[in-house]
Structures are given as C-alpha cells and as structure tokens.
Amino acid sequence: MKSDERPRFQDLSRSKAPPGFRGRSGLIVLLWQSVQQTLFALSPQPAYAWRRWLLRLFGAEVGQGVLVRPTVRVTYPWKVKLGNHCWIGDNAELYSLGPITIGNNAVVSQRSYLCAATHDYKDIIFPLTAQPILIEHEAWVAADCFVAPGVTIGAGAIVGARSTVLRDVAPGTIVAGYPAVFKAKRMPNCASTQLEQ
Template identity: 55%
Template sequence: MLAQDLSRFRVPATFRGRSGWYVQLWWLVQASLFTWSPQVLYGWRRFLLRLFGAKIGKGVIIRPSTRITYPWKVSIGDFAWVGDDVVLYSLGEIDIGANAVVSQRCYLCTGSHDYTQPTFDIYTKPILVGAEAWLATDVFVAPGVRIGRGAVVGARSSVFEDIPELMLAKGTPAKPFKKRLLTGEQN
C-alpha cells in the first residue's frame, strides 16, 4: 500500500464555498485591481474584499501585497492592520479582531492534509486572532489556533497551540512566557 496516492486525492465539491469560476474571478481581481492599487488606497481594497464576501470593519488597513485565498471566509474587525506579504490561506474561516495587527510576512494557514490516509484528504480548522493582538513579523499560525485578546506573538514564531489573552509568546513552537503589562494612558 502506498503511504500517499495523490492520484486518488479529491477536493470536496463544496470545499471552496463558491464555484470554480467565482474563485478564478477573485484570483484575477486580486492579481490585478487589488495588487496594483497604490499603497494608500485602503478603502479600495476594503471595497474589493467586501464585494467578494469578506466581512471588513471600518478603518481596516490592508496592504496591496496581502494574499487571501477565499475572502468570503475572512472577517477583519474595525481598525485592524494586515501588513505586506501576509498570506491568509483561508481554506477555512479566519477571524481577525478589532485593533489587531498581523505584521508583514505572517502566514495564517487554516488547512492541511490527513497524512494517515493514502488519499491525503484535505481538512480545515478556523483561526481566530483576538482583538488587540499583535502577530509580529513572519509568524506562522497553524489550523485551529486561537490567539487571545491582546496577546503578542514574537517575530518568526510558529504557533501550533492556543495563546491565552494578554500573554507574550515566542519561539517554535510558540510558548507563552510573560503577561502583557499595559502602561500609560488608557482610552
């Protein structure tokens, strides 16, 4: 028996959440109108994402080099930031809370394959980035992970397990190491 027989792999019919034509249309729009838009046209990119079913809050900053697989599976809260070269591999749901920051080159991955099956079945698990959380540069977030409200994940970390709210975490795998203490004026 083969450990993996990719000739038998099939994407389930409703997996994408939209027709193949709709998916291709989004990818065309993303590769042109979204990517080619000037950096400061955040409203234009919010409009395009909403047009394709994303739930985008007010004041969201999303850079033109961001890649989103299926925007209809993405929700981004008010005043959140999504940086350059971020990948939202939204085979499953991705929810980014209000005032959260997903910094440059982060990769949020909601899907993987069942390596115990020769058919290499695909599956998804949602990702939640809590309100006021910060994913620093080049963080990888695995399927099914929840980043708590106000948590901070250090640069180049890989997150495979939930991070509690208001905790600082770092490393591969990322581990919480300190409570986030807030100082200064609070509004």
C-alpha cells in the same frame, strides 16, 4: 494488498471538493485570483478603501478603518472576517481554506502566514481538512510568524517575530519561539474581562 502493489492515490485534480470547501464555483475563485493579482495588488499603498471594497465584493466581512496592504494575499475572501481598525501587513498571507477571523484593533504584521487548513496524515491520500483561525481583538502577530490551523490567539496577546504558533495563546500573554512558548504577561493583573471591553 499484495506486497508488489502500490497504494492508489486519489487524483485530486478530478475529485470533488471536500466538505467545507464547497460553496463557490471555480469561476468565482478564478475571478478572485485575477482581481487579486491586478486590481488589488497593483493598487497604490494608500488605497485602503478600494481594497476593503474589493474584499467585501468577494464576500469578506470587513469592518471600519481596516488597513490591508496591496501585497497581502487572501485565498478565499468569503471565509475571512476582519474587525474594525485591524491591520494586515505587507506580504502577509491569509490561507483561508478554513475561516479566518481577525478581531478589532488586531495586527498581523508583514510576511506572517495564517494557515487555516492542513492534510489528514492518517489517510494515505492526505485529504484537506479546514480548521478555523481566530486572532482576537487587540492581539498582535509580529513579523514573519506562522499560525497553524485551529489556533486561537487570545485578546491582547502578542506573538513575537518569526514565531511558530502550534497551539492556542492565552489572552494578555506574550509568546515567542519555535514552537512559540510563554515569555511574559503583557499587562500585569489583566483579566480577560478587561480585554473584552
């Protein structure tokens, strides 16, 4: 490349979706966005069954007794799995360009952001890459946390409020901070086999 030439960037508005982002037409995406901003977001707080039904209608796997607040935002519900009796708090965001799985009895508190995609910084056009997030059963992501792409939060773990989770969290531990680091064991002498029951 000559020194006076600038690199050519990909026009993402006209490009095909990268592998992993295909599978739903633009019309379905637009329909979900419209439903989310109206029928979902404007529903009364106690209308959990209604919001569960809407998520299932658009392909989410939703267990029994799931509590999703009306202000929750889900990018692609067909890439989301919610286990039995999990809770998703007010203004939480499930940026589900990649798969997001939340286990049984797990909690994602208000304003937390689960980001299941990033950009390949080694490529000049920054292509999107999807990386799954797994919140295992009985884990708690407290208020206003960021969970990075590809992270697994182990069974029974707790992420302290306003933490940034950039790597996996071991089962039964408490982490906090920016970036989140180990603080304590949640349950002394707890084994992951006990948590898997």
